[in-house]
Amino acid sequence: MFMHIAIDIGASSGRLVAANVDAGQLDLQEIYRFKNEMTERNGHLYWDIDYLFMEVIKGLQKAKQQGIDACTIGIDTWAVDYVLLDESGARLQDVFAYRDDRTEQVPDRLHQQLSREVVYTKTGIQEQRFNTLYQLFAHESDELFRASSILLVPDYLYYRLSGQRMNECTNASTMQLLNVASRDFDEDLLELVQLRKDQFASLKEPGESLGPILPELISTFNLPDCQLIVVPTHDTASAVVGVPIQGDRSWAYLSSGTWSLLGVEREQPLNTMEALQCNYTNEWGMNGTYRFLKNIMGMWMIQEVRRELGEAHGFGEMAKLASYSPAFRSLVPCNHDRFLSPKSMIMEIKNCCQESGQPVPGTPGELARCIFDSLALTYYDAMLELNRLHGQPIEVLHIVGGGSQNALLCQLTADLLEIEVQAGPSESTALGNLAVQMIAASRLSDLGAARRCIAQTFPPTAYFPQQMEGRDQILLHWHQIHLSLSIKS
Known part of the structure; x- marks a missing residue:
């Protein structure tokens, strides 16, 4: 065989x-x-x-x-x-x-x-x-x-x-x-x-x-x-190949795993001083394209919290516990270096909340909610930058990778960004890897055919934006936290 x-x-x-x-x-x-x-x-x-x-x-x-x-x-x-x-x-x-x-x-x-x-x-x-x-x-x-x-x-x-x-x-x-x-x-x-x-x-x-x-x-x-x-050996590059693009709407991707990578596929790099200030990257992609994207800390934070808790709770259960916890009560700047490799992720999150005068999350659900709310807000900030830098408003965001299975985070992202989110497949990296092999073996004709095949086999789940009560106050609170922590540091 x-x-x-x-x-x-x-x-x-x-x-x-x-x-x-x-x-x-x-x-x-x-x-x-x-x-x-x-x-x-x-x-x-x-x-x-x-x-x-x-x-x-x-x-x-x-x-x-x-x-x-x-x-x-x-x-x-x-x-x-x-x-x-x-x-x-x-x-x-x-x-x-x-x-x-x-x-x-x-x-x-x-x-x-x-x-x-x-x-x-x-x-x-x-x-x-x-x-x-x-x-x-x-x-x-x-x-x-x-x-x-x-x-x-x-x-x-x-x-x-x-x-x-x-x-x-x-x-x-x-x-x-x-x-x-x-x-x-x-x-x-x-x-x-x-x-x-x-x-x-x-x-x-x-x-x-x-x-x-x-x-x-x-x-x-x-x-x-x-x-x-030879496939795109960078897992994000393979994940982007595996994005199930259909139709002609302008799109961005969010490859959601240990890291969250938010960006667009471009024919030319965008290495302007404004892109430098926003810390966007131009990694090479399939067929001579560029992955213009921003690195966001991603699921690393919840992975570390789960590890410290003894892995008694699965990721699905952590998301369920988070959904029962108060929304936007405690927030942390996910991309701060303090969360890159702390001795204790739980203590780092608690210390950050205490330093910024917020309620300190105590239960597994509160910790998870803090992470998911903060990630969604970080995606919001990055999407504002992306729309401005790329010069073409994004109509649909494709979330692929393991994080696409987190319904709470997907809906939060759709609500904050006020655009449609297409979630899945969770196996986008392996699928992109396989797609390049199949193109090389003439089993699929090209990248477009590969993406259509992925979409037909693994139809994504659509999340449509819903009205978020107190959205403006949440965004104001989020930016005040960043300001407070930057002043203290």
Whole structure:
């Protein structure tokens, strides 16, 4: 049996999902799922990259056991984190996790040498202290000098499977090292971090083939006969491919997972000084497009609250408890660095509310309500900026990813933004990954056909805006909280 397999790895879990297309419908099945987490060692946070590779192998073994003899494979993960290889292909270091605090003061130090304005004009990438540019600036220089290749995490997993080194372009763009004008590595930025262009592999576009999996892996582990297809290896890029666009209304997407990414698909980058001030990014997308978007903290906050509570409550139950709690009673600025990697998310939320003179949430429902209300308001602010910068009012917002299953948050978002919200599919990242494989295999004709197929197979749920009592007072309160906290800081 022949299938297409998406290897989709996030910050908390990974899975292998198989699919085929028949009569315009996708048949999707999960083959294998595994946990993923950062580990702390010697004061730093790392990913266990060897564990992730072996979990991929286990998943492919499961596929073979289920009768899949041949397949195509595509890999997507998170962005920015990198692997250093020597000339023989051996790893030089453990893989730092982006939430590690070694880059806390790095952007200010780097921009003493090259201004934020110049870097943004070159790259169009928003400033996040965990961007690869800042991570490399903080990295030990002798180890960087010894590196023969610098690959991002999904590039490395492709390398382990195929023996070929490459830098996939949608993820490479997040490094903040690519020039939007030349669409290549920027020599000034490479010099800034004391690197050479030959330390990076060639840039690959989604849809290209890397050929077969290494024969020794097939024989050693009894794997299917796999052909490796380059997909958008940045999970958000794959998620945007998986947005179920229908009709000709102007649309934006919100990829809602550990992070919330709100943006539009553009033919040209928008790296103006106003976009810099609003901290919007121009990450590369499918078919030479740009994902003009803003990073928002996302479901990370509720994930951490649930973890601290012992995971006694499922995410669905947390949303239900939130719906019973008073609305807009306690609010926090989700994108503040204090919520990036706190020792206790619950205490950080409580402290923030106390500092701003608000009621302190105590119950799981109150904590969840605080997060969901604050996220919806953060989406509202970002959409105002997006409409202004993009210059075309958005008529419908597509929420995809795991957060699309949160009916409370979807309705809050529709009410605040006063536009229609189309929610789903929750599997947009895996679907986008699979769609690119199917286009490469001529099973789907192009991106438009892939999106129509996704919409037909997984019809989204529509949320229409309802009148929100006291909306103006809520927005005023929200902005007063931001002002209060900025003054105190």
